[in-house]
Amino acid sequence: MPLQQQIFALIVSALVFVIVIDMVRKRRLREEYSVLWLLTSVLMFVLVFRYEWLVALTDLIGAGLPTTTLFLSSIIFLMLLSVQFCIKISQLTDQVKNLSQENALMKREIESLIENPPIEQQEKP
Amino acid sequence: MKILIIIPAYNEASRIGEVVRNVRETVPGYDILVVNDGSRDETSHAAKSAGAMVVSHPFNLGYGVAIQTGYKYALAKGYDFLVQMDGDGQHDPACIRDLLAPVLAGETDFCLGSRFLGLESYAPSLARKVGMAFFRWLVSSLIKTSITDSTSGFQAFNRRVIRYFTTEVFPCDYPDADMLITLHRAGFRILEVPVRMHASATGKSMHAGWRPLYYMFKMLLSIFVTLLRKRQE
Numbered sequence: 362m363p364l365q366q367q368i369f370a371l372i373v374s375a376l377v378f379v380i381v382i383d384m385v386r387k388r389r390l391r392e393e394y395s396v397l398w399l400l401t402s403v404l405m406f407v408l409v410f411r412y413e414w415l416v417a418l419t420d421l422i423g424a425g426l427p428t429t430t431l432f433l434s435s436i437i438f439l440m441l442l443s444v445q446f447c448i449k450i451s452q453l454t455d456q457v458k459n460l461s462q463e464n465a466l467m468k469r470e471i472e473s474l475i476e477n478p479p480i481e482q483q484e485k486p
Numbered sequence: 487m488k489i490l491i492i493i494p495a496y497n498e499a500s501r502i503g504e505v506v507r508n509v510r511e512t513v514p515g516y517d518i519l520v521v522n523d524g525s526r527d528e529t530s531h532a533a534k535s536a537g538a539m540v541v542s543h544p545f546n547l548g549y550g551v552a553i554q555t556g557y558k559y560a561l562a563k564g565y566d567f568l569v570q571m572d573g574d575g576q577h578d579p580a581c582i583r584d585l586l587a588p589v590l591a592g593e594t595d596f597c598l599g600s601r602f603l604g605l606e607s608y609a610p611s612l613a614r615k616v617g618m619a620f621f622r623w624l625v626s627s628l629i630k631t632s633i634t635d636s637t638s639g640f641q642a643f644n645r646r647v648i649r650y651f652t653t654e655v656f657p658c659d660y661p662d663a664d665m666l667i668t669l670h671r672a673g674f675r676i677l678e679v680p681v682r683m684h685a686s687a688t689g690k691s692m693h694a695g696w697r698p699l700y701y702m703f704k705m706l707l708s709i710f711v712t713l714l715r716k717r718q719e
Contacts, residue, residue, distance in 0.1 A: 455654075458547060458551050458658065461543055461544050461545070461547055461551075462543075462547075462551065462554065462555045462558055464544055465521075465541045465542055465543050465544065465555055466541060466555065466558060466559055466562065468541070468542065469539070469540070469541045469542075469559070473539075
């Protein structure tokens, strides 16, 4: 692996790692979403120093060039990420649905309490 | 014995008042709940002044969610039976009693109003007919009961079904064919009776534009995964 490539990959993986950790620290990113990002940056870091692992992996999956393996893994990473988002969105949709239903029913309950207050409250001035 | 009639409505201000009044005249004494699904017009006001109780969603959540809100209300308020009909005047209130009778008599848990069982109703377009015929065949063979109008939103059912529908099993987007199969697999009895339906006055339908394609896809997928799930008793 040329030195230029190594330096570039190191900088990128270090940046991703630091930014993700910082976002978690500032509570702008929840821990559950940081896992995939951190794993990827660590993996990149390792592959820079263990280039032979990347070559071995390339042979294993039958790809022609190590770069192909890298591209493939980044696509898989992105896919995993969007599946994670889809699952979360489905959950959130469900929660929003339940909350809005409860909100609607409670509003109706309050309205009916205002229209027909319980008797002990009616007697007070 | 408490009976609730729920009417989901979205931007139906022009018709909901008349629908509610018709229902009140036909079956006086039943409580009517209009679920206003985040309408941007005066639906809520129109329904209230016609004498219905109104529950309003904070924003539009869709037909399935609206009827489920109605079920949750019915469950919380201890209603024994529930009738559900559309807010656009398609469903003839005169058929409410026919729909309720077998449920009240305990002959069935869930009664579906079909526009294809005799009583004169409007004729749907050819494309819809083909789609309906396909789902009719699929649903009927899966639940081993003849179902002629699986997309019908004119229904009556008892408290056990109300309770079942308020759980997460209820399919909130386009609840029809897959809902029937879920019900059947949970051991509920399903019956179909003839009802009269009119064509919607504005021709506004849930199934317009690209929706039928999504509908077909969603329904097939939903039926498929329903069959994959374990039976819940």
